[in-house]
Amino acid sequence: MDFGPFLLLAVMEGLVAAAVLALTAVGLSLVFGVMRVVNVAHGEFFMLGAVSAWFVTHWLPGPPAFGFALALILSPLLVALVAAAADVLVLKRLNYQPQATIVATIGLLYILQQAALSLYGPEARPVAAPFTLAIQFPWFGYSGYKLAVVAAAAVILTGVWLVMTRSRVGLVMRATQIDRDTAQAFGINVDRVYAGVFAFGAALAAVAAVLIVPIRQAHYLMGGDPLLLSFIVVIIGGLGRLRGTVVAALLIGLSDGVVSMFFSPTLAKILATLLVALVLVFRPQGLFGQRAG
Amino acid sequence: MRVWGFHLAVVALLFGLQFVLPPYHFTNFARIMVLAVFAMGYNIAFGVTGLLSLGHALLLAAGMYGTGLAISVLGWAALPALLAGLAAGGVMALAAGVLALRTAGVAFMIVTLMFAQAGYLTILYFGPVTGGDEGLVLAQGARVIGGVDLAADTPRYLVALALFAFALLANLALVRSRLGRVMVAMRENEERSRMLGYNPFAVKLAALVISGLYAGAAGAAYAVLFGYVGASFAGIQYSILPLLWVLLGGAGVVLGPLVGVLVMFYLIDLASGYTTAHLLVVGLALLVLVLFAPKGILGSLRERAWPWLP
């Protein structure tokens, strides 16, 4: 293949990665934005989404599309429940104090990983895609499902944006983000908002995982990379800012895809990791945020 | 003065244990003491000065690879290689600290995490030299100081003990010194400390560098005493474990890290008899600690019964 088409392929692969990354990162960003909690177990919610999708499709007979559709609904729901439980049982008790919550989410990470290892096993297992459609480009064939993933992510993200900016639920979330005490004084049940946001953020990660699991496989350690990349995206995009997160996800996803195709993926990750650290050190508001105060 | 006596007694106890411990535990204790030095370093940064770093694996690995590569690539003898590892830990802490200390709180946690992750990936990237994930086995012949083979059980135990004893007593001296008091002050009320004339950046950097020297020493010792250097020691697990050990034993308490490493080691050991769910034990321990016993074992003891415990 010539360079041009190769680059196009790399870009399309990057788009798929960016789509999934955007969903995951927005989940993380929402949680930090509203609750000021850094959830180190976010990658495990992602992993849980993929693993539970496998269970759903495995136990349901019939055409793969049916099982997949059900997984797309059930997995995020299950993960949301787990997240809500974690918030109510643990995080709330710690009063969302920064140091304590990080330690608690680390504990949660290990527990979830262990649960997956014990119940699902150490192997990586595939999930069948709901449909197999090859779109024929002049230079190569491309999976129609992958394109569908990008479209689905775009739709979901638009939905999230609409909810955040246009709906009452979104208004309540933004109010709590801006000033928790005043929101409470206005009668908003902050505890419930927090549980809801934490669950919603986890659900977004789970959806992303269900979308990607037919392309990759479900494995109990698969949460590590999405966690790291989501962190990178959220920090570069500015913690808590939706638009910045999406743009940063596009940037990171595309460049990761492209760089990985031409150079070593390890080198790409090293550079991305250092970039995040340096952004935090020298430009803490991210590349798109506004400096506070 | 009874404080010094107490800590010396602990060292003496560890010395005496070598005569009674069965071989399996004998090696374990050597390992525990070396890791306790690493944990003490973390305690100085986190427990005493309040710097919650999530990247200390970077400093452990610096010491480990500083020594390991000096031996395997440069052909150095064990003693200069150990010193190289020690220095590597301190230098790495200095370099990372100068950048990371420009941030605070959550950002600091993330920056340190990222630095450690970058370090881990770099070790993998230079696989041909570092051995990557599989790591390097250090030649038995290189693990000798003054004719004494450090791979043998007793010399290994004694070297580990010597390192631990030195680290423990240095830690005690630090905590009771003027600098130690300032570090605690930084943790308790940084703004007030600043207005008493202390430079927050300088104090925190000093804490990190000392912490790095401890971690470097531990990594270096581990390499020489156990003959293995591997990328897993640069992984996130070894940034989380010192946090767990310190929290469990008692953050800010000098003997806390030793207790933490000891208890965790044998907790997992015991649990392995019943289940392979090691991660669960670690995860549950963290949750239980942070929810119900944030002061840890010795911390709670100090609060209730032994206020003189440093």
Place this chain on the structure above:
Amino acid sequence: MAAMSLLSARGLIRHFGGLRAVDGVDFDLAAGQIHALIGPNGAGKTTFVGLLSGRIPVQSGTIWFNGQDITRLPAHRRVALGLAYTFQITSIFAALSIYDNVALAVQRLHRRDLRAHSMAHLARVGLKGRADQVAGTLAYGHQRLLEIAMGLALEPRLLILDEPTQGLANAEIDGFKALVQGVVGQTTVLLIEHNMEVVMDLADRITVLDGGRVLAEGAPAEVRANRAVQAAYLGG
């Protein structure tokens, strides 16, 4: 006149968004005096001393201390030069012992005899007997005294006290007055105060701030007689 000033500020400006907290202030402080800074709430007093002590960065203007330009100097360096500040809202090390609190200040100057010097400073404010008590368990008035003791233990050339008598009982206020009068030989004192009795009793000179600007400056009697000051602050 300028040569005798321990501290002088010219054209200090500090805005917070739209709020002009300090809006072009000139200020001179002579050594060996007790100088009071008064004014209504929101006049900019705490911001002003924040600029002097280095807690808040200056946006415009200069500050000279002891003949040296300290405008760009960070707070901890100013303390090293002899400029100490005690907080408006008590900010001690609540989890540490009273002894440790004072020792942190004393150890900057004295390596040996740390214990002796610390105890002496505690004795000055009447807290010597409680040296091992945890600072956070002290009554509010005693915490304020501890703050002052820490400030004095730095043996500064200039001690800035931000509303030191707030929350103190009358007997404690008397003790405080005696304390300040006792140190003014070695330490110049700049005092933010709302308690006019304390101000009139202690101050050699008074500066009145209002809306971020200097409204009046002079000896207590002059300031008290000043019409504008009466209208803005003292009440007829």
